[in-house]
Amino acid sequence: MSRPAPSPVYTLRGAGAPLNSLHFRCPGGETPLLFSGSAKGAIHIWNLNSRRAERVVEGHSGQSILWLSTLPSGDALISQGRDMQICLWDLKEGRSEAVDSVWTGSVGFCQCSLLETSPSNYLLAFAGQETEEIQITEMPSKKPVCTLMPDTKLGMVMCLQLWKPDSGLGPLLFAGYEDGSMLLWDVTQRIELSRVKAHPEPVMCLTFDPRLRRGVSGSCEKKLSSWMVDSQNNIQLQDSVVLVNPGVSQLRIRDDGRLLASAGWDHRVRVFGWKKLRPLAVLQYHTDMVLSVAFSDHQDPRQRLLAAGSKDQRISLWSIYNETADKALQGSTD
Template sequence: MAILPPDPIYVLRGDMGPVHCLDFRISPYVEHLYAGAENGCVDIWNADGSNWILDKTIDTDYCGFSRYQILTDDIILLPLPNSQVGALSLTTQEFVYKLDPMVSKVPKPLGEVMAIKNCSLENNIILIAYESGDIAAWNIKDRVVVSWLNTDSCPMTINFDNYWMRGIIGNPTDKLEVFDLNKSNQLVHKTSITLKNSGTSVIASRPDSKVFAAGGWDGRVRIFSWKTLRPLAVLNQHRSNIFDIIYSKEKVQAFNNKNLMAAAGKDGTVSLWDLYNQ
């Protein structure tokens, strides 16, 4: 008998339209979930006991698809034209430096920057995925590429876990590509995970390094074990493309949960999940 998928512990519904990005803000004083929508608005949901209510909507007057990465308290990494990534200072609002792959004498055009991942490692490595299917491991201290990994399809998302020193690439195919970052900072392809349907738009790693989640174009959220890379659950709450998945880094008191997962996408709802926390 097939195991039925679990139900979400809560679903946030409003007039948000497609939701492209999520973020938790958890402190002793507030428990907020921010939802950035395609219409340029940011909806702020407040946990009131075990319920969530829409607290505020902010119109940013901006619509875009590129994601930035936080590098330090002052520096964020932004995709730029010509396959470049810029390090922008929030203090001066100027670029401190730019990572230009042409300096590394790339033998072919790389196309657009598709994804950036700060590995949060002492060796100053960040990962940049390009439209060409190439993944670069950049040493941001020396501003040079130390390793390349070539894949056969345009990467849509990339994530990395610094406990396992392992990363996952999602793309338009029915495969998740798995790679390792070895002690010499070389990217090494490990294996591929086959999915039932094609297209992965987002991958999220839980802070405790036990599981990761892949959001698909089919509206499914697939949960995998980091240790074994085996599938654990397929969540079918959403009706269309999943755009973002996040985990809370702090305990959410409203649900007594340290690793609350939130998922959102084209259908305009945000689902909250309590999975594998025992």
Template sequence: MKSRARPAPPDPRGVMCGQSPVSSLTFGPQETYKERPAIISGHESGQIIEWSITTQRAKVSWPGHTQSVIWLAWAVPDKLLSQGRDGMVRVWTQDKNSWTCIGEIPCAQFVFCDSAVTRWNNEIKLAVPSRETSHVDVHTLDQGRLLSQTSVLTPGDSLPISDLSHTLKPPSTETYGMCMRLCTFVHRSSGPRLLVAYESGTLTLWDLLGNVLLNQVKGHEDSIMAMDYGVNPNSDMITCVTGSANEVIKTWQIDKDTFVEGPSVSVTNPGISDIAVRGDGRIFATGGWDHRVRVFSVRKCSPLAVLMYHTSSVHCVCFAPDDTLATGSKDGYIALWDVYKDK
């Protein structure tokens, strides 16, 4: 019996051009995405652009940072967080058709390590790479204070957006090297956890609130360049996916605060820039140095599709609340894809 041929990968359903290389992406907040589908892009020029997905045109653009924008996320539905290589995480609020900065949190300069944010009880926990090598600063953004803050930041101001709670310090700076990637998740049986990937290839798991290193594993021989996680909807098992400068992509199940190595896969060309696990935890996408976007199943780490549109390194990938995949590249283009929405 002949097996069915795998369908040809789709073309992008939409393309947007931001001129400067695209360095980070996030879709509009889940709470408002259905009524107002939008995507926010960060660029190597420091610009941040809000796009309408309906018209695929830029709605507003503003200078967010003096260096490349390496991370974008939502603190609450109407407060955007951005991180630049200029050593600042900024908090933005929208007023009609403009965005204004209402606070800053210092972080490491000239690194490529992103920050991570999670909500816990009535607080928002923000983990940022510290200016001390291999350390992570954990800030508390008071939700009530954040929602009530409407004043605009001017140079030299220090608005009370956050408090530094504590700093996570691994046993040895020399052994671990620089922080490369951060991810936070909340497991209902254990509370907030923080995944930290290091320059040494070490992957660590921390109790975000208790300031305790729970576990670690030598994940890759090279620096871990990309990381994300997903939650199995049937078992609540956390799966972490990591990639590095070589061609191997690995998965790790996190069971009772312990890493268990899962399936891995090797791609044709080395260099993984970014990884995004879809919200249902079933598939993940990678952005490669070879200009390609690859889609895999989480459970078996088996290849599902190779998407080819970009003409330069794919710096960032992310999924929307409706499972649309967005990819951003050094070529300055953002592509929107419909892939495996029924998987």
């Protein structure tokens, strides 16, 4: 008989609004943290040892938080809100101050993407004021790098991911659009390298594994679309995975390249083996849409967690398919 699905190891309550974004920071020797962004503009900084909110940062004029990330230095937090602002926060010595901001002009829900280019510099990609416009800015100088606009009407930009190939090419950018198209852009040359029709509906989310040059995208349909980038930087559609219910809010690949997690509109988190997209587990806890998922970056694999944030205002944390997981549950992720 198959074993029942696991339960969360614990849950976090008190956000008081739907959880649109999650981001872990679990460096060795320091307190492991989980950042959550809510639909009421609150950023909760959860201490994973005490399982309580260490601090709450109020920002973005009470508008929904769309995206969160921390800089490699660990002392700066970046947040994106529906107030058309991307804010940089200083977290040193318990401070919670917005020290800088970038205005996007975007009215959509497209989440930013960040790419470190040196220890002190990074690129920030975000949807711009025009429907199909993507802006790339160098930070922290806020120097504009380029504006990317397709030569045909594709509708609103829905999702983005920057990445740097090993081939020596400059930064590249994946972008999913409202008409279901996915484009690969060369940021340095400001040109479109490849385009595919990945979905019949808007591309709601995507994630990419640079090591395998392989990615996956989701939509409001009952399917995940898998694709790869060949040596000529052309996107090649591969297999698809049919889901039980339609709608995917977010997709995340674990750092070790073994697992893929999806946040479902059907209140469930689904876990797949990343190599062959084999379904491994369906995690059921939430009573409303799951809006966000994130894998922790613990240095010790045995401590790794999967977090899910939901419209039901709760965060669930799961310990699955790591070195402490039940052997019967682990199985093969090949």
